[in-house]
Amino acid sequence: MSQSTVSLVLSGKSAGRISARTEQAVREAAEELGYRPNMAARALRTGAARSVGLVVPDVTHPFFGLTMRGAQEAAWSAGYAVALVDVPLDRPLEAPLEALRAGPADGFIYFSVAPPEHRPGGERIVVIEAEPEGVPWVSLDTAGGTDAAFAHLIELGHRRIGQLGSRVQYPTFQIRKERWRAALASVGVEAAESLWAGAGFDFDDAARAAGELLDSADPPTAIVCDDDILAGGVYLAARARGLRIPEDVSVVGFDDLPFARVLSPPLTTVGADAPGLGAAAFEALAAVMAGEEVAGRTLPVELVVRESTAPPRAR
16 A cells, blocks of 8 residues: 555545545554554644643542543543643652653643743643633632531531641632631631641541641531541541540531542532543643633532531530
8 A cells, every 4th residue: 555545544534535445454454563653753743742741739639530530531532642740749840841841742731730930832731720810720619619518517506617728728728728717707706726727638647637626625516628538537536536426526528539428427528520620621721722712610519418517516
């Protein structure tokens, strides 16, 4: 076969130009030889690599994994691949990002990671869970979800409500702390330092921080957590102190990760569609890569009430 005939078949452009018999022969030969197109060469020729980079701050966190799965599924459906860049919180972004830039990538999605200040001209990006000026973004309705969590506890009768927050203050966590302050102010309670503790996203550190709240002279009757993993730390700390959930302390999480339903008791949490968030981010990036104007987009969340919340126990 001529090179042009093979190229038309393997690039999917043979319809109406190459006979069915010839196309079948080319594909059978390619399969027998184990031939795969050279994607780097194709990217040089066409200027499109059909791949995007997803930059996350902690690939071990379940929510990031679920978000990546959503972005990946949407990308595959559009004929793109997703390359993951895991940037630990204590390391600079530039080195791993430059490595990805050196290879073929048509655009980037940054999850709770501020895009680098120095970007190649025309670099196409979308940001998840942050809203930098002049950059397309996709975010959860964090303020609405947090408000719903506090409204639920206030309706149950709680007034002394603590917050177990992220020690790393990404914009989404800053919003949650601001809404905590506003919720307490709405019922005339001061947002005292003794009602707030910060932790990293692992159960042991979360349990340590939750212990600070539970061991205070006047402990909270309910704790709202920035994340379900932090909520799991409250369960560990309460169990170590012989406290019962929700009889002694109510607990609310955020994200509705799969394990939230199997905690004992099942966790009340703010449900967020992580795969949908990833898919929406890729769709926004695809529009950017197509040269379209893309505005910010906020995705809804929903409070999922389970058995970890109840009216406060009389003291």
